[in-house]
Amino acid sequence: MTQSDITGPLLSVRDLHIRYETGRSIWGTPRYGEVVHGVSFDVKRGQTFGLVGESGSGKSTIGKAILRQIPVLRGSIRFDGKNIADWPAGRTPLSYRRAVQVVFQNPRLSLNARMQAWDTVAEAVRFHLGLRGARLKDRVAQLFSDVGLPTQLGSRYPDELSGGQQQRVAIARALACDPELVICDEAVSALDVSTQAQVIALLRRLQAERGLSYVFISHDLGVVRSLCHSVGVLQKGRFTDLGPVSDVFENPQSPYTRALLDAIPRFPGRRESA
Template sequence: MSAVADDVILRVEDLTIRYEKGRSIWGTPRYGQVVHGVSFSVKRGETFGLVGESGSGKSTIGKAVLRQIPVLSGSITFEGQTITDWPEGKTPVTYRRAVQVVFQNPRLSLNARMLARDTVGEAVRFHLGLQGRELDERVARLFDDVGLPRHLGDRYPDELSGGQQQRVAIARALACDPRLVICDEAVSALDVSTQAQVIGLLRRLQEERGLSYVFISHDLGVVRNLCHHVGVLQHGRFTDLGSVESVFERPRDDYTRALLDAIPKFPGKVAA
């Protein structure tokens, strides 16, 4: 894929985010800056990895892309639209359909009182307005797409394995045919073998649907398996940024080298 402007689905430029940390004795707010002037882009059909230790700012960036938190300065552009220009609390439904999220812990992100098929069906009904047989057929196809036997739709989340729960969460995210999916530590709560299966699933869905991912993780081995480009964050700033090959083979910063040295061996590519 050529590196032309139309290839870029998401562009983040000079993004700065701060949180209110409390108030002074005079009642004025005190702020702590979490993300400091971060810039990167995500190409269509590719995966950009945000990697770093806890507190590095990677999930904060994901929340900003999802418009869950305000930004102090900088811009986020999706398919040519600057979403940071939209008023707070006024996110168009079209954007919420186009950009979806898969969270870290599927057990917490799924409603324990809803059957798996109803969890996915609720998203289909909300975004696409389908009912009856059309709804049932759409849910069944989504189960097929994520490799879940259809009969598991009649189970509650606690009756499913961790990997099956995450597949339900992925099916729910795909319900409205998004073009960008934020994967926030989407495999870190799974055991190693299940991680490999879910990584393979994400790669297959990307190839079949042309999906773009922002993949947030602290696991450099997983990032190398799945991502095309990567940004390594420390204290809200990139220490390294570039293609996976260049960052992993020729890291520029001592912090990145230390993270890489902590991994004895990188796993090979996971089959889809």
């Protein structure tokens, strides 16, 4: 790793274009629709980049491209200096799969309903780190402790856990391989307000302890403001505003961002723009 890799951003996205196959002609030729049109942003090490915007604006699509779940049409996604968009489809190095993890909105769906909490986390530790026996047990116990889950809950199935506890299991599973970047796709959106605050505090603590970086996808601007360092406001696959959270929230440049902010009644600190 070169000096610039260490001091530069962890993730650097440039002129990202993504399309989906939307159907086929009667001749079987695929038809495509582009949904992300030239998006660029950086995620700094140990910081949180917020991705906000209306439903269908392309937030999860960008997250999926970073996770290499969908192909990139054009542009680059540099992680630690390497352009991961160049790698052939289906060939994602294990080191990258360890370095970038994801936490979804609905832990009830993302967790295996037939797997106890302990086994869910242990399976990830076994897979990524190859630990067995006492070392595996210690590592899982440490992860439970890191996310504030009592180990007695280890024998519970997802249905026997609260939403907040389920999300802690999902976070522990994501942390099992010591990732550098976690994509949180509406990770706190399904939780009630007080549980949401607890999970946000957890994410913040984990960031401070582990130097984690997050891409935090959310439609909740209040949450984004409290958690994120910088933010991109997405509308129909393009950024309407991009920059440090304080700049974007205090002085939004686009009418779209202003309208989004105006739609939040509980948002007192915003300066009214001309």
